Amino acid sequence: MRMLLFHIGRYVLLMKKVFSRPEKGRVYINQTLDELVTIGFNSVGIVVIISIFMGAVITLQTAYNLENPLIPVYLIGLGTRDSMILEFSSTVVGLVLAGKVGSNIASEIGTMRVTEQIDALEIMGINSASYLILPKILAAVFFFPFLTIISMFVGIFGGWAAGVLTGAISSTAFIYGVQYAFVPFYVVYALIKTVVFAFIIVSVSAYEGYYCQGGALEVGRASTKAVVYSSLVILLFNVIITQMMLAK
Amino acid sequence: MIDVQNISKSFADKVVLKNINVVFETGKTNLIIGQSGSGKTVLMKSLVGLIEVDEGSIIYDGRNFTAMNFRERKEVRKEFGMVFQGGALFDSLNVLQNVLFPLNVFSTMSKSEKLDRAHFCLKRVNLEHAAHLFPSEISGGMKKRVAIARAIALNPKYLFFDEPNSGLDPQTSIVIDNLIKEITEEYQTTTIINTHDMNSVMEIGEKIVFIYKGNKLWEGTKHDIMHSDCPELNDFIFASEFTRLIKKNIKNLT
Numbered sequence: 324m325r326m327l328l329f330h331i332g333r334y335v336l337l338m339k340k341v342f343s344r345p346e347k348g349r350v351y352i353n354q355t356l357d358e359l360v361t362i363g364f365n366s367v368g369i370v371v372i373i374s375i376f377m378g379a380v381i382t383l384q385t386a387y388n389l390e391n392p393l394i395p396v397y398l399i400g401l402g403t404r405d406s407m408i409l410e411f412s413s414t415v416v417g418l419v420l421a422g423k424v425g426s427n428i429a430s431e432i433g434t435m436r437v438t439e440q441i442d443a444l445e446i447m448g449i450n451s452a453s454y455l456i457l458p459k460i461l462a463a464v465f466f467f468p469f470l471t472i473i474s475m476f477v478g479i480f481g482g483w484a485a486g487v488l489t490g491a492i493s494s495t496a497f498i499y500g501v502q503y504a505f506v507p508f509y510v511v512y513a514l515i516k517t518v519v520f521a522f523i524i525v526s527v528s529a530y531e532g533y534y535c536q537g538g539a540l541e542v543g544r545a546s547t548k549a550v551v552y553s554s555l556v557i558l559l560f561n562v563i564i565t566q567m568m569l570a571k
Numbered sequence: 572m573i574d575v576q577n578i579s580k581s582f583a584d585k586v587v588l589k590n591i592n593v594v595f596e597t598g599k600t601n602l603i604i605g606q607s608g609s610g611k612t613v614l615m616k617s618l619v620g621l622i623e624v625d626e627g628s629i630i631y632d633g634r635n636f637t638a639m640n641f642r643e644r645k646e647v648r649k650e651f652g653m654v655f656q657g658g659a660l661f662d663s664l665n666v667l668q669n670v671l672f673p674l675n676v677f678s679t680m681s682k683s684e685k686l687d688r689a690h691f692c693l694k695r696v697n698l699e700h701a702a703h704l705f706p707s708e709i710s711g712g713m714k715k716r717v718a719i720a721r722a723i724a725l726n727p728k729y730l731f732f733d734e735p736n737s738g739l740d741p742q743t744s745i746v747i748d749n750l751i752k753e754i755t756e757e758y759q760t761t762t763i764i765n766t767h768d769m770n771s772v773m774e775i776g777e778k779i780v781f782i783y784k785g786n787k788l789w790e791g792t793k794h795d796i797m798h799s800d801c802p803e804l805n806d807f808i809f810a811s812e813f814t815r816l817i818k819k820n821i822k823n824l825t
């Protein structure tokens with residue numbers, strides 16, 4: 324418990340340092356553009372792949388569970404749409420990105436710490452926390468919502484393809500279901516969650532890397548911890564945000 | 572000149588530096604020697620403010636660095652050049668960009684002046700041909716030299732080297748040592764070097780400070796060191812068969 328408070332306190336102080344006034348604006352813009360590529364574009368592939376398969380599985384599972392002939396078959400399309408939008412495109416994608424992006428960030432910053440590159444920045448009077456972490460936060464917070472939107476479309480498409488190819492549902496019924504009783508607010512809810520998750524993934528992983536001590540082994544540990552802790556915090560905030568936004 | 576007055580540092584309950592008093596002189600190679608874990612790196616990082624000391628002050632030519640705020644320190648830091656143990660080159664930048672980095676941070680020069688300066692520094696360490704290579708593509712000795720080029724880019728008054736020879740073969744070590752000595756004389760810098768390498772001590776030890784478990788036990792020159800009566804220092808110097816042999820021969824000669 325004392326350790327938890329210690330980490331939370333040090334995390335808050337680190338974030339304060341990250342958001343204290345950056346020095347040369349231009350440098351940050353370039354860094355952020357670079358990070359958009361590393362953190363953002365390079366994650367499109369994995370998001371597309373998992374979303375297709377998730378959409379497909381949701382559709383098939385819903386179809387196999389809907390044996391009752393009284394329930395209209397287009398509900399399969401509706402179920403796929405809502406599951407993708409409400410939960411999978413933000414939370415599951417967030418967890419996968421915590422694995423991909425989070426471990427990357429922790430090992431990059433952790434390596435810079437143990438090889439004294441962070442000290443080298445500090446001795447030049449550079450706010451290393453802000454210089455290294457802020458561009459990553461900006462890039463993720465800006466780009467992850469696009470990943471979520473991509474995931475929604477691709478997932479629903481995957482569901483449609485799986486449903487139609489296996490004969491579980493007709494194309495028309497699925498599309499009717501996808502359009503039926505659409506709640507735009509769910510998309511807003513998903514995007515807000517995504518922005519929060521993006522911040523969690525980058526800041527928690529950067530924290531683990533920034534305070535890494537030792538050598539290559541510790542960098543590996545920091546990277547594992549980054550994935551575990553950012554995933555846990557994502558799951559926690561998923562509950563909190565859901566309670567705040569969807570509870571009636 | 573760097574005047575270190577009474578500095579102490581502990582991590583949690585562990586005392587790492589105890590009441591260190593020492594003066595590092597201008598235009599000289601000042602060596603901090605001691606076993607691994609004796610506190611050399613902590614002492615050096617305390618000097619430059621990467622570690623905050625618990626007590627004492629560090630005076631840079633009359634300026635009390637310890638008492639300064641972040642902004643004032645940044646002004647003094649412009650006069651620092653530091654070479655870290657592994658070189659600490661930025662992995663994502665090539666050799667030339669690494670040397671340009673401090674120039675871009677601090678200097679008001681034009682772009683072409685900066686480039687000229689960076690090339691000049693690389694030439695000084697004999698690495699012009701490696702300008703476009705990345706840290707992962709060069710040897711340990713080259714990394715150290717790039718780090719030296721980066722450290723001298725801003726014409727520093729104070730140069731810090733943390734174990735510049737660690738991981739290098741004896742010949743490359745001597746090249747680096749002599750480079751450090753030449754630069755010190757050429758630019759009249761106050762140069763501080765952490766080392767546990769007796770070759771370096773005998774090569775460039777103009778002023779030597781011996782640290783043992785966080786205490787300063789001895790100081791002197793390379794001419795005094797062979798005759799010191801500090802037992803911990805003698806254990807440190809004459810740790811190997813080879814050095815004991817040298818000592819025997821020195822005794823026989825005198």
Ligand SMILES: Nc1ncnc2c1ncn2[C@@H]1O[C@H](COP(=O)(O)OP(=O)(O)O)[C@@H](O)[C@H]1O
Pocket residue numbers: 582585587605606607608609610611612613614
């Ligand atoms: N950040 C730190 N936290 C706790 N202990 C540290 C820290 N940095 C160094 N130490 C301890 O201080 C002692 C001196 O370390 P150091 O200055 O690195 O020795 P060396 O003389 O080999 O450079 C070691 O026992 C080390 O474990």
Ligand SMILES: [Mg+2]
Pocket residue numbers: 608611612613733734
């Ligand atoms: Mg050391």
